[in-house]
Amino acid sequence: MVSHQPPxxxxxxxxxxxxxxxxxxxxxxPSLSYWQDAWRRxxxxxxxxxxxxxxxxxxxxxxxxxxxxxxxxxxxQYAKQNMPPSSEHWFGTDDKGWDVFTRTWYGARVSxxxxxxxxxxxxxxxxxxxxxxxxxxxxxxxVMMRIIEVxxxxxxxxxxxxxxxxxxxxxxTIIVALTITGWVGMARxxxxxxxxxxxxxxVTASKSFGARTPRIIxxxxxxxxxxxxxxxxxxxxxxAIFAEAFLSFxxxxxxxxxxxxxxxxxxxxxxxxxxxxxxxxxxxxxxxxTMFAFNVLGDGMQDALDPKLRR
Amino acid sequence: MAxxxxxxxxxxxxxxxxxxxxxxxxMHSIPGSPFDEERTSNPTIQANLExxxxxxxxxxxxxxxxxxxxxxxDFGPSIKKPNESVNTQLARGxxxxxELGIVSILVAVLSGITLGTFAALRHNGIIDxxxxxFAVIGISVPxxxxxxxxxxxxxxxxxxxxxxxxxxxxHMILPTLALATGPTAIIARLTRSSMLEVLxxxxxxxxxxxxxxxxxxxxxxxxxxxxMPIVTIMGTMxxxxxxxxxxxxRIFAIPGMGKYFxxxxxxxxxxxxMGSTVFYSAFLVFMLFLVDIVYGFLDPRIKLHRKExxx
Amino acid sequence: xxxxxxxxxxxxxxxxxxxxxxxxxxxMTEKQVGQKHKRQPDYSEKVLAVEDLHVSFKTFGGEVxxxxxxxxxxxxxxxxxxxxxxxxxxxxxxxxxxxxxxQPPGRIKSGRILFKNKDLTKLNKxxxxxVQGVDxxxxxxxxxxxxxxxxxxxxxxxxxxxxxxxxxxxxxxKKAVELLEIVGIPNPEERLKQYPHQFSGGMRQRxxxxxxxICEPELLIADEPTTALDVTIQAQILELxxxxxxRTGVSIILITHDLGVVAKIADRIAVMYAGKVIExxxxxxxxxxxxxxxxxxxxxxxxxxxxxEEELQPIDGTPPDLFAPxxxxxFAARCPFAMEVCEKVYPGTTELSETHKVDCWLQDERAxxxxxx
Numbered sequence: 001m002v003s004h005q006p007p008x009x010x011x012x013x014x015x016x017x018x019x020x021x022x023x024x025x026x027x028x029x030p031s032l033s034y035w036q037d038a039w040r041r042x043x044x045x046x047x048x049x050x051x052x053x054x055x056x057x058x059x060x061x062x063x064x065x066x067x068x069x070x071x072x073x074x075x076x077q078y079a080k081q082n083m084p085p086s087s088e089h090w091f092g093t094d095d096k097g098w099d100v101f102t103r104t105w106y107g108a109r110v111s112x113x114x115x116x117x118x119x120x121x122x123x124x125x126x127x128x129x130x131x132x133x134x135x136x137x138x139x140x141x142x143v144m145m146r147i148i149e150v151x152x153x154x155x156x157x158x159x160x161x162x163x164x165x166x167x168x169x170x171x172x173t174i175i176v177a178l179t180i181t182g183w184v185g186m187a188r189x190x191x192x193x194x195x196x197x198x199x200x201x202x203v204t205a206s207k208s209f210g211a212r213t214p215r216i217i218x219x220x221x222x223x224x225x226x227x228x229x230x231x232x233x234x235x236x237x238x239x240a241i242f243a244e245a246f247l248s249f250x251x252x253x254x255x256x257x258x259x260x261x262x263x264x265x266x267x268x269x270x271x272x273x274x275x276x277x278x279x280x281x282x283x284x285x286x287x288x289x290t291m292f293a294f295n296v297l298g299d300g301m302q303d304a305l306d307p308k309l310r311r
Numbered sequence: 312m313a314x315x316x317x318x319x320x321x322x323x324x325x326x327x328x329x330x331x332x333x334x335x336x337x338m339h340s341i342p343g344s345p346f347d348e349e350r351t352s353n354p355t356i357q358a359n360l361e362x363x364x365x366x367x368x369x370x371x372x373x374x375x376x377x378x379x380x381x382x383x384x385d386f387g388p389s390i391k392k393p394n395e396s397v398n399t400q401l402a403r404g405x406x407x408x409x410e411l412g413i414v415s416i417l418v419a420v421l422s423g424i425t426l427g428t429f430a431a432l433r434h435n436g437i438i439d440x441x442x443x444x445f446a447v448i449g450i451s452v453p454x455x456x457x458x459x460x461x462x463x464x465x466x467x468x469x470x471x472x473x474x475x476x477x478x479x480x481x482h483m484i485l486p487t488l489a490l491a492t493g494p495t496a497i498i499a500r501l502t503r504s505s506m507l508e509v510l511x512x513x514x515x516x517x518x519x520x521x522x523x524x525x526x527x528x529x530x531x532x533x534x535x536x537x538x539m540p541i542v543t544i545m546g547t548m549x550x551x552x553x554x555x556x557x558x559x560x561r562i563f564a565i566p567g568m569g570k571y572f573x574x575x576x577x578x579x580x581x582x583x584x585m586g587s588t589v590f591y592s593a594f595l596v597f598m599l600f601l602v603d604i605v606y607g608f609l610d611p612r613i614k615l616h617r618k619e620x621x622x
Numbered sequence: 623x624x625x626x627x628x629x630x631x632x633x634x635x636x637x638x639x640x641x642x643x644x645x646x647x648x649x650m651t652e653k654q655v656g657q658k659h660k661r662q663p664d665y666s667e668k669v670l671a672v673e674d675l676h677v678s679f680k681t682f683g684g685e686v687x688x689x690x691x692x693x694x695x696x697x698x699x700x701x702x703x704x705x706x707x708x709x710x711x712x713x714x715x716x717x718x719x720x721x722x723x724x725q726p727p728g729r730i731k732s733g734r735i736l737f738k739n740k741d742l743t744k745l746n747k748x749x750x751x752x753v754q755g756v757d758x759x760x761x762x763x764x765x766x767x768x769x770x771x772x773x774x775x776x777x778x779x780x781x782x783x784x785x786x787x788x789x790x791x792x793x794x795x796k797k798a799v800e801l802l803e804i805v806g807i808p809n810p811e812e813r814l815k816q817y818p819h820q821f822s823g824g825m826r827q828r829x830x831x832x833x834x835x836i837c838e839p840e841l842l843i844a845d846e847p848t849t850a851l852d853v854t855i856q857a858q859i860l861e862l863x864x865x866x867x868x869r870t871g872v873s874i875i876l877i878t879h880d881l882g883v884v885a886k887i888a889d890r891i892a893v894m895y896a897g898k899v900i901e902x903x904x905x906x907x908x909x910x911x912x913x914x915x916x917x918x919x920x921x922x923x924x925x926x927x928x929x930x931e932e933e934l935q936p937i938d939g940t941p942p943d944l945f946a947p948x949x950x951x952x953f954a955a956r957c958p959f960a961m962e963v964c965e966k967v968y969p970g971t972t973e974l975s976e977t978h979k980v981d982c983w984l985q986d987e988r989a990x991x992x993x994x995x
Binding site for chain 1: 322325326329330333334337338340341447448450451452453455456459460463550553554557558561562573576577579584588591592595596
Binding site for chain 3: 008009010011012013014015016017
């Protein structure tokens, strides 16, 4: 309140104005639901959206490209060994004369399948285990958490390697091995979320109306715990893809001709010194790009779903 | 504190025992004898071999022998290299692997924390974007891809550094880079987000309100709190570095433990697989135990936490 | 408020002054003892002058004009309460004076903060650090989060002193022990070695206050210092403020939305609304003859024991969005006495007395006949 010229006002402005209740409550910005708002913010994140775009494209290619490919990748083609990229073989050929382009998309199928399957199985086990542990609380919770703690202490990749050695290399084995160790992280997150939310008033309110446990879990807990869980799933996919590639690279991958990217990279390792760079480059590039896309998408979703960042 | 350490200690022993037992029974669930694929048509020789490796005993007796082997740290002879015991292999490989691992961890922790801290202090600045771009790429590119790229570029094309083996500091640069980049990226990201969180805390505002030097505010007030989450992921970090050594040692032909382990997987050399798995696991679990204790010392609230249960 | 209440309030104030617990004599100089009951503001010495302060924050949605021309003075030894709803700019005012506005996204667009003839808005970071904690200290709302959980409280107490004054570790410790005694923490010697989690909420707030006082500041800004505390602890902390002011002559800006707290310890009251000070005056003036309809509404919305429940009157509506503040009086939309002029032009300041000022068109001559008041 600094003394300055009194503001100018016309005499006829001095009359009461009609009150309307709505005006007093008027809100300038439109209100959006949680998911609408999250989606709006995700869309603003260019990096995350390009990640999503890449993944959609990758999935389409993985589904259709092998079907459309004219190249045979089941019998060895001695005439076409180790040919560099050309108009006929866009990504070149490998030591069996197989088209690297075609194999790359078969590899995409394997990698995406492994990643998504592992994430989904983790999700279901994690939801059930973590949900029960968090929701029941008390003794059940402490016993279940002790089990988790021990499992968490296990070196995952070692267990996976051991399982692969014993069960033999196949797609199913990889997924089983990855989920046996992988669900623990998801269960912890779900439990944490449930613990936090089950004490909120709206859950108590539901209970006081006589809602039964399954209904409370379905209607109150799940929708409110989904944010971090979706983020965790998005980030599980690249780590499963990495784990698959890693195992393949150790010689525990699935066998030819349906190679994964890891197997292709592993096969190419001895020959990069001889200059057949395309054999390593393309699978390596796609592993990296896919992991990159999932990571930026996961980060973007984390930011978008974090209520603290809501503006 | 003492109770906490004792509790963690028994947890560690339990975990090691579980891993050891799991390893044993998993390996014994494989049908047939490890000598089946060897062309030892002579049944006497086979019987003698089985006796040598105590395979003629019933499973529970073998299990006891096995437990004794673990306690006395004597894993017996290798199957594929009968004149060499598993212990000899471990003893020869461990120092090299440990050197690679320790150097990589140091590089990852120091550079990761530095990057993450600067990124957080210059939030949304050029350093932040640069560091986080590096971090996402570092997380997305698998270490074996990075390793081959590094060899291609610095050893083959530029010929600045040797492409393989482990004999001088110069030889250590590429493997260390390949192994440390991923963990560096993870630590940098975690440090950044945890630092950003800490910077918004009331006690940071209070520290600024005291008119302390920026140096003191960052190092004395922020960093210690921001590093708590880093300590908790050190366990997983170590596991990542350790399994990373498998592929890095293979690519760079470094005669460490990882190389023997991968060899044993490919040869189905069961005593070596079992011995290595147990050794690796025990090592990791022990490291986790140390991490827990360090955390207990860093966080003065830890006793309170544990008493209240996992919150 | 009626006569009865006034009498009650006065009785309460008197009672409280008599109740000030006896202080440890050892740490008090004679002068301080003599001052014990005389908590008298010195209106001849101006400590702080905030002049037409505008502060904005850039956000994703646009620019939030948090402060839109805030002015007030503060005198030596007085307690000025700044009251208002959440989001009215109280805390931004406090943080701006303290130099704690993060820039960007925050920006001081215009105005001055004169402290001892220095304009704090012109100081660079290094110069500001010589003011922070030394001349001006701040007490935060939540004592549970204001202390660093990983540092011993001894260090947190002494680090400000050791940064700003050339004192030895032992001297700093001695001073810390002394201060802990003043704020009423038993066994200060041992307590210095403990961590924040080993203290209760009330104890922590006492420590925060001790930290704020360690360099003997002239101005103490308390941002909702009792909001996070239990009611019984609140009273103790307010007593402590009173006692400290009597002892040191420090000026206090008390940010609060709790009118009970204001009634207890403030000398003057500034009422803020939508980034502006809409009414300011002596405690009695504001409490017994509030002029701004918002101030009246604020006082009427406080539950009182002597009134029936129906008589509690909430103010309808919500404060305006500071992304696009109204050009006229920001309270017009909620004001029962709103006139056309209120929506068109922001009112000028009317000086009702030397201390009592209000921004409201109802003070205009032309408004006198509009409503029957």
